[in-house]
Amino acid sequence: MKLNLWKLAANNIRSRRTRSWLTILGVLIGVTAVVALMSIGSGVEQAVLQQFEDIGYDILIVTPTGDEGSSIAATRNAMMAGMGTEMRGSMRPATEMDTETSGGIFDPSAIGQSSDSQGTGEDSTVAGQMPFAFSAENVDPERLVSMVPDVVQAGNYTTAVMGVEGPGASGFLRVSTPSASFLQDFPSFLGGWKLADGSGFTDVGINQVVVGARSADNLGVNVGDALIIRDERFVVSGILAPSGVAEEGVESAGEPQTGLARSGNTVLTGGRSTTILTGLTNTDDALFVLEERAAELWDDLGVATTIVRVAQGADIDASRNSIETAMSAVGTGVSVISVAEMAGSIQSTLGLIETVLACIAAVALLVGAVGLMNTMYTAVLERRQEIGILKAVGATDGQVLTLFLIDSGLMGLVGGVLGLGIGAVLSFVGARFVGPMLGVTTFSPLFSAGLIFGVLAFSFILGGISGAWPAWRGSRLNPVEALASE
Amino acid sequence: MLVLEEVHKTYHMGETEVHALRGVDLTIEDESFVVVMGPSGSGKSTLMHLVGCLDTPTKGHVIYDGADLGALSSRQRANYRADQVGFVFQKFNLVGTLTALENVELPLLLQDAPAGVARDKAAHALESVGLKSRMKHRPSKLSGGEQQRVAIARALVNEPRWILADEPTGNLDTTTGEYILGLLEGFVGEDRSVMLVTHNPEIAKIADVLVEICDGQIESLTKKSVKQVVTS
Numbered sequence: 001m002k003l004n005l006w007k008l009a010a011n012n013i014r015s016r017r018t019r020s021w022l023t024i025l026g027v028l029i030g031v032t033a034v035v036a037l038m039s040i041g042s043g044v045e046q047a048v049l050q051q052f053e054d055i056g057y058d059i060l061i062v063t064p065t066g067d068e069g070s071s072i073a074a075t076r077n078a079m080m081a082g083m084g085t086e087m088r089g090s091m092r093p094a095t096e097m098d099t100e101t102s103g104g105i106f107d108p109s110a111i112g113q114s115s116d117s118q119g120t121g122e123d124s125t126v127a128g129q130m131p132f133a134f135s136a137e138n139v140d141p142e143r144l145v146s147m148v149p150d151v152v153q154a155g156n157y158t159t160a161v162m163g164v165e166g167p168g169a170s171g172f173l174r175v176s177t178p179s180a181s182f183l184q185d186f187p188s189f190l191g192g193w194k195l196a197d198g199s200g201f202t203d204v205g206i207n208q209v210v211v212g213a214r215s216a217d218n219l220g221v222n223v224g225d226a227l228i229i230r231d232e233r234f235v236v237s238g239i240l241a242p243s244g245v246a247e248e249g250v251e252s253a254g255e256p257q258t259g260l261a262r263s264g265n266t267v268l269t270g271g272r273s274t275t276i277l278t279g280l281t282n283t284d285d286a287l288f289v290l291e292e293r294a295a296e297l298w299d300d301l302g303v304a305t306t307i308v309r310v311a312q313g314a315d316i317d318a319s320r321n322s323i324e325t326a327m328s329a330v331g332t333g334v335s336v337i338s339v340a341e342m343a344g345s346i347q348s349t350l351g352l353i354e355t356v357l358a359c360i361a362a363v364a365l366l367v368g369a370v371g372l373m374n375t376m377y378t379a380v381l382e383r384r385q386e387i388g389i390l391k392a393v394g395a396t397d398g399q400v401l402t403l404f405l406i407d408s409g410l411m412g413l414v415g416g417v418l419g420l421g422i423g424a425v426l427s428f429v430g431a432r433f434v435g436p437m438l439g440v441t442t443f444s445p446l447f448s449a450g451l452i453f454g455v456l457a458f459s460f461i462l463g464g465i466s467g468a469w470p471a472w473r474g475s476r477l478n479p480v481e482a483l484a485s486e
Numbered sequence: 487m488l489v490l491e492e493v494h495k496t497y498h499m500g501e502t503e504v505h506a507l508r509g510v511d512l513t514i515e516d517e518s519f520v521v522v523m524g525p526s527g528s529g530k531s532t533l534m535h536l537v538g539c540l541d542t543p544t545k546g547h548v549i550y551d552g553a554d555l556g557a558l559s560s561r562q563r564a565n566y567r568a569d570q571v572g573f574v575f576q577k578f579n580l581v582g583t584l585t586a587l588e589n590v591e592l593p594l595l596l597q598d599a600p601a602g603v604a605r606d607k608a609a610h611a612l613e614s615v616g617l618k619s620r621m622k623h624r625p626s627k628l629s630g631g632e633q634q635r636v637a638i639a640r641a642l643v644n645e646p647r648w649i650l651a652d653e654p655t656g657n658l659d660t661t662t663g664e665y666i667l668g669l670l671e672g673f674v675g676e677d678r679s680v681m682l683v684t685h686n687p688e689i690a691k692i693a694d695v696l697v698e699i700c701d702g703q704i705e706s707l708t709k710k711s712v713k714q715v716v717t718s
Contacts, residue, residue: 007588008581008583008584012583013614015504015580015583248704386581389581390592390596391540391564392540392569392573392579393568393569393573393592393640394561394564394565395596396561396564396565396599398561468678478541479540480535480540480541481540483579
């Protein structure tokens with residue numbers, strides 16, 4: 001019997017082919033929107049969280065706050081420095097930074113950059129002197145490890161924008177100065193520190209520089225070439241593998257003479273998530289000089305950010321408090337933020353965006369459902385005589401109800417299947433073409449089994465629910481009246 | 487045995503009340519060919535609908551083999567229609583999207599009969615009305631007479647005790663009509679009866695029981711076997 005009802009339902013859909021397809025189209029558009037938006041949303045979220053995971057959730061970032069200003073101001077300073085040279089000229093003092101820029105998002109790749117952070121907006125400042133961001137003292141990593149039991153590793157990391165001259169081009173570039181032990185302890189912080197060419201740092205005694213993939217292209221350097229960094233001659237000892245993080249913003253790399261001085265996280269149009277995406281593990285636009293070497297050459301590198309790894313299983317919040325207390329005891333005010341906090345902040349922002357997108361998609365789906373209900377209602381009116389026939393040959397009210405529910409459910413399901421397919425294609429196209437425009441390339445849409453089966457089940461049920469009222473009305477028809485209708 | 491006791495049926499058409507039946511008493515023995523005659527609007531179709539459980543009386547009782555049909559639930563009425571009666575209508579009332587064979591299968595499949603059994607029985611029923619070669623055709627590809635034969639096959643397929651036919655020859659030419667009547671006549675037999683509603687006096691001639699109805703009341707009841715005329 002059931003099979004026959006399915007066949008009857010399918011026959012009915014076929015017999016009103018054009019209207020059925022238009023109805024299915026309505027559902028299809030809604031499902032397509034849901035699938036595309038949700039798969040892209042969860043794909044982006046997964047990609048972002050993966051970056052945090054790569055760095056490690058056992059990592060804390062300690063920033064000296066100095067005498068003036070609160071820890072938030074220090075964080076802002078660090079972030080502002082991270083915004084890099086593209087903001088030069090229009091940069092405002094840290095205290096005037098708007099909340100969106102500073103709202104809990106922290107960009108590790110910006111950490112410790114001191115140039116421009118006073119907001120003078122003059123290129124000469126960047127090119128020449130490296131003014132302090134604030135009068136804070138660096139945290140001594142070894143001391144921190146000895147003072148806080150949960151801290152197993154700590155290392156300092158400084159970034160400054162310096163004038164760089166290469167064989168092919170020159171300009172301002174972000175120069176980071178990790179120590180040898182930092183490289184050993186926290187490679188994940190530098191995108192895994194994977195060398196595409198060369199050997200990395202081999203000798204603290206000589207001027208060696210490791211160049212990020214894109215910087216190497218822009219400068220036109222290979223391993224063994226010479227570079228002038230702030231009047232000092234360096235030999236390129238290694239070139240890093242591309243980090244896989246997106247090209248920054250819309251600025252092309254074609255004009256390194258003027259456009260080279262970006263700082264690795266300067267996607268001003270891409271919003272916060274983009275900044276984080278490109279910033280966290282982006283080594284592509286930076287140069288690396290060993291801290292030990294840099295300290296000998298320059299004495300104005302600015303305040304270092306201290307990266308801390310806590311013991312396995314240690315309570316992150318407790319460790320954080322311990323660090324703040326210990327540093328405060330020795331007179332160094334610090335601001336501590338964990339990778340988990342950063343991830344949480346991003347995740348909640350992405351979650352909000354996803355929810356808004358899902359709501360928009362749900363409206364599309366609702367419109368489709370109303371269209372389906374309309375079609376079913378018309379179908380019941382048109383098929384009154386058929387309902388009468390079915391009842392005359394012994395169909396119960398329940399069987400008539402089931403017939404119409406299957407009918408509308410089938411249309412919902414077909415819309416769901418097609419919408420799933422088209423949504424999948426759209427989201428891949430979106431990831432391929434729209435992603436780069438937003439500066440987000442390192443993600444692919446995520447199709448969980450939950451999403452696929454959820455969408456199919458939901459569209460069938462949606463179809464059923466939309467058809468429920470018309471079907472109920474159909475099932476309650478008096479057979480004599482139904483038979484009398486033309 | 488079918489017994490109608492003081493049966494009334496009132497329809498509401500907007501604010502107007504239509505008294506289709508006004509106190510019908512009737513007793514019909516099994517294995518009868520009953521013809522109900524009367525002018526349009528006399529209530530003859532309503533009588534058939536009540537006997538076929540397509541509708542329930544407003545007042546009074548329709549009792550079939552001791553069971554009051556008006557007291558049955560919606561589901562029980564559906565089961566009664568499926569098991570006990572088969573309908574044949576003037577306008578054939580076939581499902582247009584199904585083939586002749588599928589139309590005939592329908593009552594069986596609604597009763598959860600296995601697909602193979604349903605198919606065999608339906609094919610056999612179609613064969614018995616001479617439509618073996620037209621089984622795969624949709625109603626729109628069949629002539630009026632053929633459609634009515636499909637409808638009769640559908641009415642027969644569940645082996646009901648009653649065939650209820652409402653003007654079955656009304657849309658057919660004389661020859662085809664006679665063929666259809668022959669089929670219905672042939673159905674009457676062992677525990678099988680036919681109630682045929684018509685206003686064609688010619689058909690009345692083949693009736694075992696002739697019920698003449700006017701304005702919702704039985705005007706006369708003629709039973710061939712006893713040659714008795716009861717005039718109200």
